[in-house]
Amino acid sequence: MSNNRGHLMIKTALHAGRIMIESGSEVARVEDTINRIAINAGFPDSKVYVTITGMMMSISGEENAQIEPVSSRTIDLEKISLVNDYSRQFAAGSISLEQFDDLLTKLEQNPPYFSFWLQLISAGLVSGTLEVVFRNNYQDFLITCVIGLIGWAVFYGVNQLARVRFLSEFLASVAIGAMAILAVRANLGNSVDDIIIGSVMPLVPGVPLTNAVRDILAGDLVSGIARGIEALMSAIAIGSGIAMILQVL
Incomplete structure (x- = not known):
């Protein structure tokens, strides 16, 4: 027994x-x-x-x-x-x-997930709010909300269709960069940089990076370094997507 x-x-x-x-x-x-x-x-x-x-x-x-x-x-x-x-x-x-x-x-x-639409609305509000906080640009608040919402939808959809690490972050950032550039060209926004900065915020691996530091400080060096590299790869995927679309468009 x-x-x-x-x-x-x-x-x-x-x-x-x-x-x-x-x-x-x-x-x-x-x-x-x-x-x-x-x-x-x-x-x-x-x-x-x-x-x-x-x-x-x-x-x-x-x-x-x-x-x-x-x-x-x-x-x-x-x-x-x-x-x-x-x-x-x-x-x-x-x-x-x-x-x-x-x-x-x-x-x-039966995991207690929030509905997809609630996630979209939350991502949009976070994008617009942080764009204002970081850049003090009230004129681009609404367009940043919309682009951040669509970027999160791309991120979510790719995660559901293809279980490839970091691909969803890369494609979502490409979509965000392209929409930001086109929005400014169509006079729907004022600053490409400000819109991109706000819109990618829901994708930034803040929690994994924080946990990596906490693991290292707690003495869990293997897990801390591994989690830090994972967060770094997500950041590289986001940055690479934005850099690529800026060069193309």
């Missing part, structure tokens, strides 16, 4: 950790959550090793180590919050270990 419960504990803890890593959590938070799950399940002597590409966990003195690969990463802070809520409920005894694992499975099967 102890071996079965230990196996279930490791399975549940790694399941929770994988969801958190895939949703953009920093490594230190994932390690803390996994360790708390182990302690609350009655296994305080468990060992866990976490990176952004995979996790390994075992119980000292038992032959039951398990590995959990992490194949995709995005930003979904609501998922991270829900996993932490489930962990607190388990710690309080409100749910059992089996119920905890079932809740994690349901969370993956």
Whole structure:
């Protein structure tokens, strides 16, 4: 029975950790959550090793180590919050270990996403607002909102159609750059630079870059450097798309 419960504990803890890593959590938070799950399940002597590409966990003195690969990463802070809520409920005894694992499975099967239209509207408002904040250009607020909205739609659509890393950022930035140039030429906007700066803001990998710094400061050098390179590649894809369209048009 102890071996079965230990196996279930490791399975549940790694399941929770994988969801958190895939949703953009920093490594230190994932390690803390996994360790708390182990302690609350009655296994305080468990060992866990976490990176952004995979996790390994075992119980000292038992032959039951398990590995959990992490194949995709995005930003979904609501998922991270829900996993932490489930962990607190388990710690309080409100749910059992089996119920905890079932809740994690349901969370993956029915993720609480915002609707596509709400994402579009939010991306547009963020683009226009940050364009005003960064450039103090009120005249281009509306056109920046529209272009930022369309750019996010391109980003979202490419992500759904082609699972190729950094392609969505590149194509979205190309579309943003082209629309900004054409809008100014059609006298719908005043400054190409200001419109582009505001419109690409929803694409900028701010959370991954922040988590990379936090991982490095926490001593998780492998994950911090890997996440930093990933954020840098996204930034390069965005910059390359803008640079290419500026040269073409």
